[in-house]
Amino acid sequence: MSDVVFILGAGASKACGIPLMSEFLQVSYDLLKDNRVQDVSSEFEAVFDGIWSLESVYSRSSLDLDNIESVFNAFEVARMLDAIPGYSGHDVDKLIMSLKCLISRTIEKTLKMPMVSESGFVDPHHELAKVISEIQDRHRTTAVITFNYDPLVEHALSNLGLVPEYFLEPHKPPEDPLDLDETPVRDPLHVPVLKLHGSLTWGQCRGCGKIVPSTSWTIHNGTFTPPPWFQHKCGGMVEIPYIVPPTIYKTQYYAVLSSVWAQAAKVLSEAESVCIIGYSLPAIDTFFPYLFALSTIQIRMLRRIMFINPDEAAAERFKRLLGPRSERKFVRYGYPFEYKDTFSNIRYLLLPKEETKDLRL
Numbered sequence: 001m002s003d004v005v006f007i008l009g010a011g012a013s014k015a016c017g018i019p020l021m022s023e024f025l026q027v028s029y030d031l032l033k034d035n036r037v038q039d040v041s042s043e044f045e046a047v048f049d050g051i052w053s054l055e056s057v058y059s060r061s062s063l064d065l066d067n068i069e070s071v072f073n074a075f076e077v078a079r080m081l082d083a084i085p086g087y088s089g090h091d092v093d094k095l096i097m098s099l100k101c102l103i104s105r106t107i108e109k110t111l112k113m114p115m116v117s118e119s120g121f122v123d124p125h126h127e128l129a130k131v132i133s134e135i136q137d138r139h140r141t142t143a144v145i146t147f148n149y150d151p152l153v154e155h156a157l158s159n160l161g162l163v164p165e166y167f168l169e170p171h172k173p174p175e176d177p178l179d180l181d182e183t184p185v186r187d188p189l190h191v192p193v194l195k196l197h198g199s200l201t202w203g204q205c206r207g208c209g210k211i212v213p214s215t216s217w218t219i220h221n222g223t224f225t226p227p228p229w230f231q232h233k234c235g236g237m238v239e240i241p242y243i244v245p246p247t248i249y250k251t252q253y254y255a256v257l258s259s260v261w262a263q264a265a266k267v268l269s270e271a272e273s274v275c276i277i278g279y280s281l282p283a284i285d286t287f288f289p290y291l292f293a294l295s296t297i298q299i300r301m302l303r304r305i306m307f308i309n310p311d312e313a314a315a316e317r318f319k320r321l322l323g324p325r326s327e328r329k330f331v332r333y334g335y336p337f338e339y340k341d342t343f344s345n346i347r348y349l350l351l352p353k354e355e356t357k358d359l360r361l
């Protein structure tokens, strides 16, 4: 089980320069106009042409074509329905590849790892990794569920000697379920990092179809260098990145990401505390509300849900998802995530009792 589950949304990466979903395309467009993505400018232009083609059809509908997730969804649905005028199925496949390139390159160009400044500005992932390390040192377990494509949380965990586990392969159950000795004991250094929407550092093997994490990416001097394509042990080439849109139309992704989603459901169903940082429950995400609601439906041990987000409307949406029984366990913190106070509060709430033992003289 995981005593504490952290859920990270786009707001957690905002402090490291990565734009929110609603401003992402504008930032991509500015990078193109400023000639900062010259080697992939044709991919960027293809995406904006695709959006303008969609606009001609859907201008009166409620599609939010300024939002990158909404556009990602629209392209994916268009692939199924053959619904962009002038685009064949093959053209839409190429369009989606261009979009993934735009997402990857925009994150690469905007990601900056902030150092601690006099104003207390810190990388929230580093503070989070410290809290996780402290919790696991006390023989309690943690897990991270993230919607973010960037590898910031695994980078921060690795820097502290922790080992992120992606659960891309289903974990084998003990051979004899009645043999208690075979119950797997979690290594105190291992932390499940469950990336529900894939990752810029994962790829899909063109040979066997498996999702394979790369180990050759770096974040050095605050700059992220994504991995190149590489060869899987089966001989197939691994195509980087592997990222998925936030809709419920995930059937084509199910076969390869089901073990990640199953593990996310498992850690949520066993959690004592859930801490949600910078996730706004966007209307477009029609999948996560089901995952959360179904995983926590019979949860008895859940003591608290901490919701860290300056957006009050996001907190209201989350409360509605919880229903009346869990609502009283809900606490919202409106502090901006980049300030140390947020993590001092998390630390105080999650590690209060152990500290007092040392005060007895």
Ligand SMILES: [Zn+2]
Residues within 6 Å of the ligand: 205, 206, 207, 208, 209, 210, 232, 233, 234, 235, 236
């Ligand atoms: Zn392979």
